[in-house]
Amino acid sequence: MWKQTQWLRWWLVWVMVGVLVVSLISFFVTLDTLPAKIVIATGKPSGQYYAFGNNFREALFNQAGRDVIVKETDGSIHNRELLMADEVDLAIIQTGSVSLNGTAVVAPLHRDVVFVIARNDRGIESVEHLEGKNVILGPMKSGMRASAVHVLSHYGLLDRVKDQGDISFDQMDDVGNEHIDAAIVTTGLDNADLRKLLTNE
Numbered sequence: 301m302w303k304q305t306q307w308l309r310w311w312l313v314w315v316m317v318g319v320l321v322v323s324l325i326s327f328f329v330t331l332d333t334l335p336a337k338i339v340i341a342t343g344k345p346s347g348q349y350y351a352f353g354n355n356f357r358e359a360l361f362n363q364a365g366r367d368v369i370v371k372e373t374d375g376s377i378h379n380r381e382l383l384m385a386d387e388v389d390l391a392i393i394q395t396g397s398v399s400l401n402g403t404a405v406v407a408p409l410h411r412d413v414v415f416v417i418a419r420n421d422r423g424i425e426s427v428e429h430l431e432g433k434n435v436i437l438g439p440m441k442s443g444m445r446a447s448a449v450h451v452l453s454h455y456g457l458l459d460r461v462k463d464q465g466d467i468s469f470d471q472m473d474d475v476g477n478e479h480i481d482a483a484i485v486t487t488g489l490d491n492a493d494l495r496k497l498l499t500n501e
């Protein structure tokens with residue numbers, strides 16, 4: 301069963317890559333010429349966007365015959381800034397994290413889910429229990445942080461948690477971070493860092 305699930309997961313990833321390649325080629329065909337090289341703004345090397353960018357790079361190179369560069373970034377907000385400054389040709393952006401005005405959506409990739417992850421021994425059983433706690437919101441220019449801010453604002457807790465600054469949820473179990481109580485994480489279900497964190501005791 302596990303092998304079937306893994307096979308299905310990878311099959312879905314490559315289906316998404318294929319759809320994106322076709323959509324992107326169709327998009328670029330409407331332009332006068334393809335860029336000599338195509339730069340994609342993704343995310344942190346440990347993140348899902350960066351991993352997807354690397355999968356996409358090979359497929360796009362094979363179809364378009366252009367060099368493809370996967371650019372490491374801080375996340376969705378940073379990606380949009382780079383796109384609007386013409387420093388990249390494509391940007392992976394979390395829906396709802398930034399304004400899409402002035403951009404063209406080529407293709408959706410996957411659905412992101414908001415998780416509130418808490419240590420077992422901190423007495424956190426609901427969002428309201430985050431009050432006064434040390435919480436990771438995500439890197440400063442990431443869509444993850446933007447989503448976390450929305451969640452906390454909705455519950456009236458934005459100024460009532462202890463923001464842990466410019467770190468990612470995958471650092472929660474690092475030595476020296478034992479004081480961190482929780483993290484608000486927006487990502488896809490296939491995120492390897494998320495699965496690793498959830499399986500740690």
